[in-house]
Amino acid sequence: MLEELQELRKQLDAELQAITSLRELEDFRLRHLVRRGTLAQVRERFRQLPAEQKPVVGRELHALEEAIRQRYNEIRQRLETQAEEQLTVDLSLPGRRFFLGGRHPIEQVLADIVSIFTRMGFCVAEGPDIEDDEHNFTALNFPPEHPARDMQDTFFVTPDRQILLRTHTSPVQIRLMRTLPPPIRAIVPGRVYRNEEINPRSLAEFHQVEGLVVDRTTSFAELKGTLVAFVQQMYGPQTAYRFRPSFFPFTEPSAEMDIRCVLCRGEGCRVCKGSGWLEICGCGMVHPAVLRNGGLDPETYLGFAFGMGIERIAMLRLALDDIRLLYLNDLRILQQFR
Numbered sequence: 001m002l003e004e005l006q007e008l009r010k011q012l013d014a015e016l017q018a019i020t021s022l023r024e025l026e027d028f029r030l031r032h033l034v035r036r037g038t039l040a041q042v043r044e045r046f047r048q049l050p051a052e053q054k055p056v057v058g059r060e061l062h063a064l065e066e067a068i069r070q071r072y073n074e075i076r077q078r079l080e081t082q083a084e085e086q087l088t089v090d091l092s093l094p095g096r097r098f099f100l101g102g103r104h105p106i107e108q109v110l111a112d113i114v115s116i117f118t119r120m121g122f123c124v125a126e127g128p129d130i131e132d133d134e135h136n137f138t139a140l141n142f143p144p145e146h147p148a149r150d151m152q153d154t155f156f157v158t159p160d161r162q163i164l165l166r167t168h169t170s171p172v173q174i175r176l177m178r179t180l181p182p183p184i185r186a187i188v189p190g191r192v193y194r195n196e197e198i199n200p201r202s203l204a205e206f207h208q209v210e211g212l213v214v215d216r217t218t219s220f221a222e223l224k225g226t227l228v229a230f231v232q233q234m235y236g237p238q239t240a241y242r243f244r245p246s247f248f249p250f251t252e253p254s255a256e257m258d259i260r261c262v263l264c265r266g267e268g269c270r271v272c273k274g275s276g277w278l279e280i281c282g283c284g285m286v287h288p289a290v291l292r293n294g295g296l297d298p299e300t301y302l303g304f305a306f307g308m309g310i311e312r313i314a315m316l317r318l319a320l321d322d323i324r325l326l327y328l329n330d331l332r333i334l335q336q337f338r
């Protein structure tokens with residue numbers, strides 16, 4: 001049996017030598033060190049030996065057991081420390097970068113517009129995207145057969161064409177006049193919809209900011225002064241501008257405001273189509289019929305209004321030549337702003 005014990009010791013030593021993980025070590029324990037394991041079986045056979053062999057073999061067996069358990073414990077400690085070290089923080093690793101979201105360019109431009117007008121005493125109002133014919137057209141003095149009511153321009157929600165997606169923010173003029181007692185000084189940012197072909201210059205869904213002032217005294221001069229102050233804060237105090245006569249059913253007189261092309265400074269380029277000027281908004285004195293439709297007496301009150309497209313302004317600021325770039329949600333584009 002002595003020889004057998006020496007063999008066993010070699011075998012167990014070799015197994016322990018080969019162990020590289022806590023799992024392998026556990027397998028070893030389950031095979032050899034548990035109640036019915038190898039060592040227990042050997043000890044059982046030792047008990048049945050004749051008494052005269054017991055002292056010698058017993059010493060050997062005891063030494064074997066001691067040695068194996070000691071090595072087992074050593075290996076277990078080493079492997080456990082290793083596993084712990086692997087779990088601890090490596091302070092030499094570079095930090096993990098995390099990315100802050102940003103505001104969309106349209107929101108940035110809108111925030112600037114809002115801040116300029118609120119400093120001039122305007123409040124911010126909103127109206128619904130889904131409108132009725134009354135607010136979007138009729139109360140704004142569009143004659144019944146006006147081409148702007150045509151299917152080509154308007155997305156209708158109901159077949160009778162009474163409910164529609166608003167084609168501009170001007171219907172909110174009517175809502176404001178019908179709910180707020182003058183004086184009114186409000187801007188109205190919002191989404192608008194037109195049944196238009198999507199191309200580098202136009203989208204079917206875009207944003208406008210409407211402006212409305214209604215008071216006992218106001219004037220076309222105040223309208224011009226307000227818009228000039230806006231342009232100078234938005235594009236710089238030296239920005240050249242001009243007003244051109246225009247037509248809208250809901251304003252009289254009506255005008256459009258242009259600024260010197262911010263890209264070519266008037267030389268003529270692709271963005272201003274060679275003219276050197278960029279149209280930035282429509283405006284005019286609120287038509288007496290519109291005041292009346294808003295529940296106000298045109299003999300007592302007068303007002304002015306303006307409306308501008310936000311995408312156009314964002315495109316100019318970012319020097320984009322395709323409006324669709326704003327809505328690709330491509331971080332390579334969005335991350336360039338501010």
Ligand code: PHE
Binds near residue numbers: 167169284307308
């Ligand atoms: N609603 C007009 C448009 O969409 C702009 C405008 C607003 C013009 C207010 C005059 C007054 O083109």
